[in-house]
Amino acid sequence: MDITGIASYGAGFAIMACIYAIFALGLNVHWGFTGLFNIGIAGFFALGAYTSALLTTQPPDPALFEDFAFGGNIAEYAPLDLGVDLWFAVALAAAGAVCAVIALLIGYVTLRLRDDYLAIATLGIAESVRLFFLNEKWAANGSKGLYRIPKFLDEWVSPEHYDYLYLVVALVALAVLYLAVNRAASSPWGRVLRAIREDEVAAEASGKDVFAFKMQAFVLGAVVMGIGGALYAHHIRFLAPLTFDPLLATFVIWAMLMIGGAGNNLGAVLGAFAVWGIWTGTQFLPGIFSDPDFRLFMIGVLIVAVILIRPAGILPERRAFSRRRIPDRAPIAEPPP
Amino acid sequence: MALLEVSNLVAGYGETEILHGVSISVDEGEIVTIIGPNGCGKSTLMKAVVGLVDVRSGRVTFSGADVSALPPQRIARSGLCYVPQTDNVFPSLTIRENLEMGAFVRNDDFSERMDEMFDMFPDLGSRPSLRAGSLSGGQRQMLAIARALMLDPVLLLLDEPSAGLSPGMVGSVFERIRGINRAGVSLLLVEQNARQALSMSDRGYVLSSGENRLEDEGQALLDNAEVARLYLGGSRDRTESDSPK
Amino acid sequence: MTALRTAIRRISLSWTAWHTTAIIVFGAFALGLLPFVKMGLVVNGAILGAIIAVGAIGLTLIYGILNFANIAHGDYMTMGAYLTLFIVGGALSALGMEAQGFGPFTFGYPTLIALPIAVALVAAGAIALDVAIYRRLRDRGVSAVVLAMASLGVAIALRGLVQIVWSGDAQHLPRQSKPVFHLPMDVRVPPDAIFVALVALALVSAVYLTLTRAKMGKAMRATADNPQLALVSGIDTQRVIWWTWGMGAALAATAGILLAVFQAQMLPSMGWRFLIPLFAAAILGGIGSPYGALVGAFVIGVASEVSTQWINPSYKPAVAFGILIVMLLARPRGIFGSSG
Numbered sequence: 001m002d003i004t005g006i007a008s009y010g011a012g013f014a015i016m017a018c019i020y021a022i023f024a025l026g027l028n029v030h031w032g033f034t035g036l037f038n039i040g041i042a043g044f045f046a047l048g049a050y051t052s053a054l055l056t057t058q059p060p061d062p063a064l065f066e067d068f069a070f071g072g073n074i075a076e077y078a079p080l081d082l083g084v085d086l087w088f089a090v091a092l093a094a095a096g097a098v099c100a101v102i103a104l105l106i107g108y109v110t111l112r113l114r115d116d117y118l119a120i121a122t123l124g125i126a127e128s129v130r131l132f133f134l135n136e137k138w139a140a141n142g143s144k145g146l147y148r149i150p151k152f153l154d155e156w157v158s159p160e161h162y163d164y165l166y167l168v169v170a171l172v173a174l175a176v177l178y179l180a181v182n183r184a185a186s187s188p189w190g191r192v193l194r195a196i197r198e199d200e201v202a203a204e205a206s207g208k209d210v211f212a213f214k215m216q217a218f219v220l221g222a223v224v225m226g227i228g229g230a231l232y233a234h235h236i237r238f239l240a241p242l243t244f245d246p247l248l249a250t251f252v253i254w255a256m257l258m259i260g261g262a263g264n265n266l267g268a269v270l271g272a273f274a275v276w277g278i279w280t281g282t283q284f285l286p287g288i289f290s291d292p293d294f295r296l297f298m299i300g301v302l303i304v305a306v307i308l309i310r311p312a313g314i315l316p317e318r319r320a321f322s323r324r325r326i327p328d329r330a331p332i333a334e335p336p337p
Numbered sequence: 338m339a340l341l342e343v344s345n346l347v348a349g350y351g352e353t354e355i356l357h358g359v360s361i362s363v364d365e366g367e368i369v370t371i372i373g374p375n376g377c378g379k380s381t382l383m384k385a386v387v388g389l390v391d392v393r394s395g396r397v398t399f400s401g402a403d404v405s406a407l408p409p410q411r412i413a414r415s416g417l418c419y420v421p422q423t424d425n426v427f428p429s430l431t432i433r434e435n436l437e438m439g440a441f442v443r444n445d446d447f448s449e450r451m452d453e454m455f456d457m458f459p460d461l462g463s464r465p466s467l468r469a470g471s472l473s474g475g476q477r478q479m480l481a482i483a484r485a486l487m488l489d490p491v492l493l494l495l496d497e498p499s500a501g502l503s504p505g506m507v508g509s510v511f512e513r514i515r516g517i518n519r520a521g522v523s524l525l526l527v528e529q530n531a532r533q534a535l536s537m538s539d540r541g542y543v544l545s546s547g548e549n550r551l552e553d554e555g556q557a558l559l560d561n562a563e564v565a566r567l568y569l570g571g572s573r574d575r576t577e578s579d580s581p582k
Numbered sequence: 583m584t585a586l587r588t589a590i591r592r593i594s595l596s597w598t599a600w601h602t603t604a605i606i607v608f609g610a611f612a613l614g615l616l617p618f619v620k621m622g623l624v625v626n627g628a629i630l631g632a633i634i635a636v637g638a639i640g641l642t643l644i645y646g647i648l649n650f651a652n653i654a655h656g657d658y659m660t661m662g663a664y665l666t667l668f669i670v671g672g673a674l675s676a677l678g679m680e681a682q683g684f685g686p687f688t689f690g691y692p693t694l695i696a697l698p699i700a701v702a703l704v705a706a707g708a709i710a711l712d713v714a715i716y717r718r719l720r721d722r723g724v725s726a727v728v729l730a731m732a733s734l735g736v737a738i739a740l741r742g743l744v745q746i747v748w749s750g751d752a753q754h755l756p757r758q759s760k761p762v763f764h765l766p767m768d769v770r771v772p773p774d775a776i777f778v779a780l781v782a783l784a785l786v787s788a789v790y791l792t793l794t795r796a797k798m799g800k801a802m803r804a805t806a807d808n809p810q811l812a813l814v815s816g817i818d819t820q821r822v823i824w825w826t827w828g829m830g831a832a833l834a835a836t837a838g839i840l841l842a843v844f845q846a847q848m849l850p851s852m853g854w855r856f857l858i859p860l861f862a863a864a865i866l867g868g869i870g871s872p873y874g875a876l877v878g879a880f881v882i883g884v885a886s887e888v889s890t891q892w893i894n895p896s897y898k899p900a901v902a903f904g905i906l907i908v909m910l911l912a913r914p915r916g917i918f919g920s921s922g
Contacts, residue, residue: 035725035727037727037730037731039653039734109907109910109911110910112914113910113914114726114869115725115726115727115730116650116651116726116727116730117865117910117914119651119653119730120651120857120858120861120862120865120906121906121907121910123857123858123861124858124899124900124903124906124907125903127855127858127899127900127903128899128900128903131896131897131899131900132900134896135894135896135897246854247738251734251738254734258731288746291746293742293745293746293749293750294742294746295742296738296741296742296745297738297739297742297743297745297746298742299738299739299742300735300736300737300738300739300740300741300742301735301739302735303731303732303734303735303738304715304732304735304736304739307719307728307731307732307735308715308718308719308732311728387814388813388814389810389813389814408813409813409814410813410814410815410816410817410818410819412814413813413814413815413816414816418814419814421810421811421814424808424810424811425811426811427803427804427807427808427811427812428807428808429803429806429807430800430803430804430807434800434803434804437797437800438800438801438804438812438815438817439815439816441797441801441815441816441817442816484815485815488816
């Protein structure tokens with residue numbers, strides 16, 4: 001590989017790492033700050049990606065495609081046709097909005113209930129979304145997938161240099177979301193989330209509307225994930241239900257956050273780059289190390305190992321909080337008079 | 338040597354220390370009552386003795402053996418049984434099954450002991466296959482005590498046995514407690530219903546803010562003007578009890 | 583809605599789960615008698631429900647006693663199926679035991695030998711994982727969600743392990759085609775389904791007897807009710823926890839084998855995909871309640887199977903999920919649940 005090849009490979013790697021860092025940030029809002037257990041990241045990933053792709057992909061050529069009919073081409077919608085590719089921003093916003101709506105619905109049903117019900121609900125949504133796009137061929141071409149998803153600003157550079165441009169786009173998106181999430185986390189709102197994570201009963205007792213705060217955090221995280229999904233769609237430019245296999249759309253993101261440091265935004269980003277580096281790096285190794293199944297196994301082992309050995313991850317959360325359990329039946333002190 | 342000897346016990350939950358060095362003792366055959374204001378650490382003291390709350394320093398010896406580091410199930414096996422104030426039965430189990438769980442560590446035939454319990458508490462004996470969750474407050478309290486008695490304990494710890502009961506029921510529970518004591522079981526009580534409890538106790542302790550305040554014979558504490566004013570309330574009625582959550 | 587809730591509450595208080603089960607079974611068949619519902623689908627759904635029940639009872643026991651959602655439960659199922667395949671194809675065939683078509687069934691007698699061995703291995707594995715992982719976390723006093731998180735890691739690792747050894751492709755036990763039983767009302771039952779139903783019935787009865795007759799079973803219910811009181815009663819709760827893992831994982835492994843027999847194939851993702859019906863059944867019945875899980879399983883099994891009369895069969899998991907969501911909205915504690 002010559003130098004330009006390496007640079008181009010590096011750009012492709014960095015784009016994916018940025019996108020994964022965005023997912024890890026979204027998950028950090030859920031798990032790291034609020035303690036919401038989302039095991040259906042793939043659902044929000046898919047919703048964001050498909051929303052953006054379906055809004056922007058050219059109407060299909062009947063000769064190429066069979067029985068499906070997608071193609072909202074918002075780029076040709078006059079008010080958005082201002083010479084600049086404004087459609088991209090609209091598509092990202094729409095991706096976030098769809099995820100927000102779905103998060104509101106799941107949150108309404110489960111966030112008042114036991115913590116683990118949310119996990120089941122997110123799993124159910126991820127599976128339902130996958131089944132929908134797999135079976136409803138009219139919606140997104142079923143298992144054959146959606147392709148020719150448009151590029152953003154593709155007339156600006158030649159195709160062989162396009163990745164560099166998109167890397168800038170991904171970096172800008174990551175930076176904006178990072179700053180936004182960081183700001184939210186260090187605000188009084190973010191402190192309430194941490195208080196809820198540590199001791200929900202105490203937070204409730206001090207007059208906080210726990211349900212509302214959890215809902216806001218759940219929606220915010222889902223929006224971030226939806227934007228990540230949209231960025232993925234316009235980078236890979238091909239989406240199929242297989243894209244959203246839990247391994248690469250949920251599990252690996254959990255590993256990134258846990259290893260990087262749950263509760264720490266910089267840790268989430270660092271974890272995404274590190275795990276994605278190991279993930280892509282190991283494919284050049286000989287033997288079992290490049291076996292995707294072995295890597296799947298290692299992801300599971302790593303998650304357990306982090307929980308057991310270094311629960312705080314590489315970059316621990318700054319304020320020293322412990323996830324101590326409040327005894328179920330023993331009151332903290334004797335009941336007040 | 339005392340049956341139960343607690344010396345300079347320090348214990349608490351998490352970062353909160355509740356007991357700052359409490360010492361009490363119970364001799365064989367005695368009824369001993371601990372009274373004190375809410376939050377003084379009475380329940381925590383009991384939980385620390387039976388191993389539900391970690392002992393940070395100090396010692397708990399039972400029949401001469403140090404039990405302060407033993408897990409709860411080992412302490413129960415040694416003959417020190419405990420009835421919590423609330424959540425003291427297994428609601429989805431039947432009355433009979435509750436008693437069987439009380440005898441969990443016994444590998445011998447305990448049916449005779451169970452019959453004794455049914456004799457002692459006829460309310461339980463009449464419908465042994467009723468689920469504990471459907472019992473009234475008083476019946477639950479009886480079942481909880483019977484459960485703890487299944488192990489033939491040497492010492493029984495009762496945390497507020499009269500809490501939440503109707504006045505009529507309170508008298509009957511105290512009557513049973515006296516009966517249990519006559520049968521040779523030593524008793525350590527925590528009671529809100531201090532007057533009645535002290536009047537049948539050999540000795541009593543007054544605890545305050547996790548420390549010993551007073552120790553005397555039961556009747557002497559009743560006659561103590563300061564105790565009467567601070568902890569017994571003006572009237573002879575039972576003081577307001579904690580409602581179970 | 584309120585009237586319905588009151589009715590449900592009255593049923594759950596005054597009748598035992600067994601009566602309700604009988605009602606649901608009769609209800610299912612009454613449903614099948616309706617002119618617009620195919621009885622064949624109801625029967626299929628009941629068999630699927632039996633498999634869900636075996637898995638969901640284990641899940642709900644673990645939830646009731648260890649107080650967390652075992653995300654790896656589906657992968658314990660997968661392990662059961664693949665270990666059976668391994669024993670049949672490896673050890674037993676090396677010993678010269680090779681056969682298909684035992685009696686009316688498609689599989690051979692080696693599968694029947696392998697089944698209990700695989701189940702015991704998964705149960706032992708679950709206990710070993712408790713010692714290695716969950717007990718340490720419990721001792722540290724972590725919250726239930728962290729335990730669930732750890733079980734997610736276990737689930738991923740087990741799935742990876744299965745894929746390393748057996749690849750991601752579909753596998754099946756050595757089998758031989760057998761004639762299908764034809765029953766009235768256009769019901770066709772493959773003989774393997776009878777096997778599935780019998781094993782499930784035997785296991786559910788065994789669980790029932792264990793929980794109501796055996797000392798350890800009663801101790802499990804007591805610990806689920808109130809762990810602190812169990813401790814001070816002298817119950818060795820650590821042993822109770824190991825029994826729970828052993829029983830729960832053994833049930834899961836059997837459910838996995840039954841599913842592999844029923845569907846005539848196994849996939850590494852089969853257990854993970856089965857999590858939704860499992861949790862739907864457990865939550866529907868009231869999490870922590872084994873009777874509830876039994877009832878919930880039949881509701882989920884029959885409903886998702888009958889739904890295929892009108893909607894695409896591949897939406898079955900989504901139907902189970904839909905029922906779960908409706909249930910969470912109407913009565914979050916489930917039919918037999920006592921604590922939300």
